[in-house]
Amino acid sequence: MKWLEALTTIATTIGIRFLIPIVMTIGIIYALRKLDARWQAEAEAQIIPATTVFTSSRCYDVKKCSPEQRANCSxxxxxxxxxxxxxxxxxxxxxxxxxxxxxxxxxxTPVRI
Structure with missing residues (x-):
């Protein structure tokens, strides 16, 4: 029976030795993926207003130029x-x-693909 106790001790030790780092690594990966998703959402929220400024209006609309300034602008x-x-x-x-x-x-900024 001592061999069964020794085998159980060795199996438990090996299991703990490998299981704890694996579980911690999985937890860190999960946390970093959540953090990355949040950062990407924040970055997209900053990009969307910039593209709508350019596509929906002309510079004289944004700068609020008068009709006289528009007539003199090339x-x-x-x-x-x-x-x-x-x-x-x-x-x-x-x-x-x-x-x-x-x-x-x-x-x-335009990007070439």
Whole structure:
């Protein structure tokens, strides 16, 4: 009977030695996946308003330009974003005004796939 007691002790020790780290690893994986899902939801919530600003309105709507300013603006009647129009007429450089414009910063960056 001593061999049965010894075998039970060895099996229990090996079981504890492997089971505790496996259970802890599974728990950590579960917690990290929940945390990652929350972070992804927060990131998507920040991206959605930026895309709606660009797709639903023109720069003169966002900046609330008067009709006189629109008449004098070369970007008002173009389909391209305003900073692209001004960049083409400025030798490829952005205007200083564009670098501090909220409309420019809220537009999502196009990504090539």
């Amino acid at each position: 970007a008002a009647d173009r389909s391209e974003p305003c900073w692209q129009v001004f960049r083409q007429t400025n030798g490829g450089l952005l205007k200083d005004e564009c670098l501090s414009c909220g409309y420019f910063f809220n537009v999502p």
